[in-house]
Amino acid sequence: MPKVxxxxxxxxxxxxxxxxxxxxxxxxxxxxxxxLPHIGTFAEVARTTFVIKALQHDFPEAKVRxxxxxxxxxxxxxxxxxxxxxEKLRPFLGMPLSAIPDPFKQAASFADYMNKxxxxxxxxYGFDYEFHSSTRCYQQGIFDNGLKxxxxxxxxxxxxxxxxxxxxxxxxxxxxxxxxxxxxKIYTTRVIEVxxxxxxxxxxxxxxxxxxxxxxxxxxxxxxxxxxxxxxKIDWALRWYTFGVHYEMYGKDLIxxxxxxxxICSILGGNPPVLYKYELFLDETGAKISxxxxxxxxxxxxxxxxxxxxxxxxxxxxxxxxxxxGLPILPKIVDEYIDVLGKENxxxxxxxxxxxxxxxxxxxxxxxxxxELSYNLLTNVAQNxxxxxxxxxxxxxxxxxPTVAQNQxxxxxxxxxxxxxxxxxxxxxxxxxxxxxxxxxQYLPELIEIIEKEDNFDNLTGEEIQALAFIIPKKYNLSxxxxxxxxxxxxxxxxxxxxxxxxxxxxxxKTVLSMLNxxxxxxxxxxxx
Numbered sequence: 001m002p003k004v005x006x007x008x009x010x011x012x013x014x015x016x017x018x019x020x021x022x023x024x025x026x027x028x029x030x031x032x033x034x035x036l037p038h039i040g041t042f043a044e045v046a047r048t049t050f051v052i053k054a055l056q057h058d059f060p061e062a063k064v065r066x067x068x069x070x071x072x073x074x075x076x077x078x079x080x081x082x083x084x085x086x087e088k089l090r091p092f093l094g095m096p097l098s099a100i101p102d103p104f105k106q107a108a109s110f111a112d113y114m115n116k117x118x119x120x121x122x123x124x125y126g127f128d129y130e131f132h133s134s135t136r137c138y139q140q141g142i143f144d145n146g147l148k149x150x151x152x153x154x155x156x157x158x159x160x161x162x163x164x165x166x167x168x169x170x171x172x173x174x175x176x177x178x179x180x181x182x183x184x185k186i187y188t189t190r191v192i193e194v195x196x197x198x199x200x201x202x203x204x205x206x207x208x209x210x211x212x213x214x215x216x217x218x219x220x221x222x223x224x225x226x227x228x229x230x231x232x233k234i235d236w237a238l239r240w241y242t243f244g245v246h247y248e249m250y251g252k253d254l255i256x257x258x259x260x261x262x263x264i265c266s267i268l269g270g271n272p273p274v275l276y277k278y279e280l281f282l283d284e285t286g287a288k289i290s291x292x293x294x295x296x297x298x299x300x301x302x303x304x305x306x307x308x309x310x311x312x313x314x315x316x317x318x319x320x321x322x323x324x325x326g327l328p329i330l331p332k333i334v335d336e337y338i339d340v341l342g343k344e345n346x347x348x349x350x351x352x353x354x355x356x357x358x359x360x361x362x363x364x365x366x367x368x369x370x371x372e373l374s375y376n377l378l379t380n381v382a383q384n385x386x387x388x389x390x391x392x393x394x395x396x397x398x399x400x401x402p403t404v405a406q407n408q409x410x411x412x413x414x415x416x417x418x419x420x421x422x423x424x425x426x427x428x429x430x431x432x433x434x435x436x437x438x439x440x441x442q443y444l445p446e447l448i449e450i451i452e453k454e455d456n457f458d459n460l461t462g463e464e465i466q467a468l469a470f471i472i473p474k475k476y477n478l479s480x481x482x483x484x485x486x487x488x489x490x491x492x493x494x495x496x497x498x499x500x501x502x503x504x505x506x507x508x509x510k511t512v513l514s515m516l517n518x519x520x521x522x523x524x525x526x527x528x529x
Contacts, residue, residue: 006318006319007047007050007051007053007054007316007355008054008057008058010051010054010247010276011051011054011055011057011058011059012058013274014051014055014246014247014274015055015058015059015062017246017274018246018274022063023063024063024064024065025055025062025063025064025065025246025247026064026065026067026243026244026245026246026247026273027048027051027052027064027065027066027067027245027246027247027248028066028067028068028069028239028240028243028245028247028248028273029041029044029045029048029066029067029068029069029129029248029249030044030068030069030070030071030236030239030248031044031068031069031070031071031118032070032071032072032074032097032232033070033071033072033097033110033111033114033115033118034074034076034077034080034097034114035080035081035082035083035114036080036082036083036114036117036298036299037114037117037118037121037299038298038299039281039297039298039299039302039311039325040251040280040281041118042118042121042122042299042311043278043281043315044249045066045068045122045127045129046125046127046311046312046315046359047249047278047315047319048066048247048248048249049066049127049128049359050315050316050355050359051247051276052064052066053355053358053359054355065130066127066128066129066130067129067130067132067243067245068118068119068122068129068130068131068132069132069134069239070111070114070115070118070131070132070133070134071134071232071235072096072097072098072109072111072112072114072115072133072134072135073096073097073098073134073135073138073186073226073229074096074097074134074186074229074232075094075095075096075097075177075185075186075187076089076092076093076094076095076096076097076100076110077093077094077187077209077210077211078093078210078211079093079211082298083103084103085103085104088101088103089103089110090211092110093209093211093212094183094185094186094187094188094209094212095184095185095186096111096135096179096184096186096229097109097110097111097114098110098111098112098133098134098135099184111133111135115131115133117299118299119131121299121303124303124308125308125312125359125360126359126360127359132243134229134235135226137242138225138226138228138229139225139226140226141224141225142242143238143242144224144225145242146238146241146242146268147199147223147224147228147230147238148199148223148224149241149268149269150175150176150223150230150234150238150268151194151196151199151223152196153267153268154175154194154196156267157175157234157264157267158173158174158175160260160263160264160267161173161175161233161234161260161264164256164260172190172191174190174191174194174201175230175231175234176191176194176201176223176228176229176230177189177228177229177230177231178191178201178203178219178221178227178228179221179226179227179228179229180203180205180214180215180217180219181217181219181221182205182215182217182219183205183214183215183217185205185212185214185215186229187207187209187212188205188206188207188208188209188212188213188214188215189203189204189205189206189207189214190203190204190205190206190207191203192204198222199222199223199224200220200221200222200223201220201221201223201228202218202219202220203218203219203220203221204216204217204218205217205218205219232257233257233260233261233264234261234264236257236258236261237261237262237264237265237268237270237272238268240261240265240270240272240273241265241268241269241270244270244271245273246273246274247273247274247275247276248273248274248275248276249275249276249277249278249319250275250276250277250278251277251278251279251280252277252278252279252280253280253288255277258275258277262275276319277320278319278320279319279320279321279322279323280322281322281323281324281325282322282323282324282325285326297325297326297327297330301327301330304417304420304421304424305330305417305420305421305424305425306330306333306334306417307334307337307364307410307413307414307417308360308364309337309341309356309357309360309364310333310334310336310337310338312355312356312359312360313336313337313340313352313356314333314336314337316352316355316356327425330375330421331374331375331376331379331421332376334375334417335374335375335376338368338371338373338374338375340352340353340356341353341364341365341367341368341371342367342368342369342370342371364410365407365409365410365411366406366407368407370403371401371403372400372401372461372462372499372502372505373397373400373401373404373411373502373506374498374499374502375414375417375418376497376498377498377499377502377503377506378393378397378414378415378418378506379418379421379422379498380492380494380497380498380503381393381396381503381506381507382418382419382422383422383492384491384492384507384515385507385511387419388419388423389419390412390415390416390418390419391412391415393415393418393419394411394412394415396506396507397411397415397506398411399506399508400502400505400506434489434493434494434495436486436489436490436523437482437485437486438523440478440482440483440486440487441486441490441520441523443472443476443478443483444490444516444519444520444523445520446472447469447471447472447516448513448516448517448520450468450471450472451468451509451512451513451516452513454468454509457508457509457512458508458509460505461501461505462499462501462502462503462504462505463501464501465500465501465502465504465505466499466500466501466502467501468501469484469487469500469501469504484496484500487500488500490519490522490523491515491516491519
């Protein structure tokens with residue numbers, strides 16, 4: 001059995017349902033560009049691509065298309081917290097995202113700026129996808145046939161939908177949201193009459209939003225040509241129907257929406273896609289990540305602080321398990337990837353590495369056998385030595401482990417990422433004072449003496465130096481976890497850190513003794529009883 005099972009399981013499940021190999025299997029992912037796209041948006045594309053790669057591997061004859069859909073005709077309901085220039089956006093609340101000027105003045109619209117940010121990130125990984133804009137699909141008539149189907153089945157869709165909303169909202173509910181011809185807003189309008197024969201409707205702009213007001217305009221408009229938009233649950237079904245989507249993933253917070261959209265797709269005359277529910281990403285506090293709030297790790301931060309493959313490796317884990325991914329644990333996430341590079345044979349097509357390399361069409365590094373360097377270790381070295389130059393950090397890594405030169409490009413890049421992370425994040429993070437058990441300070445002089453007497457220290461392996469650090473707790477029957485917690489606290493101002501032996505090895509004997517002597521001076525050292 002392959003180690004990475006879920007993409008293969010999904011590929012087989014999909015192939016057993018979609019058997020016509022003459023037509024491409026259509027995959028879709030969707031996102032709303034109301035704020036900077038976050039990792040959840042990217043994850044859908046990456047995970048869907050894992051399934052595509054597994055499908056192409058297991059069924060080489062399969063033809064595929066991947067649609068990345070932006071719901072950029074949606075209205076801006078509130079000001080996104082992770083976007084500046086609120087004063088420039090506030091007058092446009094309630095208007096479609098594609099009709100709002102770009103506050104950064106770099107693109108044609110607010111939506112266009114966000115769409116380009118997503119595409120830039122996807123392109124940096126070499127993903128194969130077709131980008132589709134909701135606004136263009138409505139304005140260019142791509143959705144016209146589906147919109148007519150919605151009107152033709154108006155009552156059936158309405159009866160199905162209103163059963164899911166409160167009674168006070170049922171009387172005024174309509175699948176259509178007309179775009180007000182007077183003020184340009186989309187969520188302030190209310191349908192007051194429909195004309196199924198002519199595919200038109202009458203509306204009034206009289207709905208008050210939380211942060212925006214209607215203009216009172218009364219008008220009549222066609223439902224085609226970009227004059228109206230359907231609510232997003234209907235819009236989801238409209239996309240499936242129009243593009244013939246066979247497969248889509250969605251977060252567990254959308255279970256009821258996916259069920260409803262599937263039923264509406266059937267009413268329109270389409271076949272609902274095969275769906276896959278995944279758990280949500282959490283930030284380091286356990287809160288759901290949100291593009292509006294901007295918590296978790298942004299896509300810009302992933303690019304700046306991490307090798308590209310680390311994110312793909314993170315996403316290959318079981319999607320049905322919620323995972324934290326805040327900046328404080330980024331070193332751990334990167335080290336999980338480095339561990340994959342060190343333990344798995346890249347030639348085995350069922351291992352993580354095959355997926356990572358084939359999704360991004362590149363290889364970060366060759367097999368890192370017996371590698372002791374880690375992102376966490378390099379981060380602590382850069383912090384404690386005040387290193388701000390990636391080249392100098394690489395020289396430390398190379399001196400400690402000459403085999404680093406075999407993957408020079410990878411480790412030089414890793415050092416650049418570490419320096420960026422330390423400068424942008426670690427140095428700005430306020431740390432609460434640690435509670436240090438100073439009873440362990442009495443053993444510092446003896447540890448210093450052990451290292452001083454080791455003439456060959458700078459040529460020892462990380463494991464050999466680790467053994468030196470264990471001499472004290474073994475000799476005095478101390479708690480080994482508490483002993484290392486003490487050492488991390490006085491040396492790194494952390495309760496835990498990188499593996500101690502490799503960390504000391506990369507620093508070198510002179511630096512290690514200097515740090516230990518400074519720690520001894522700051523601790524009240526009592527003689528050993």
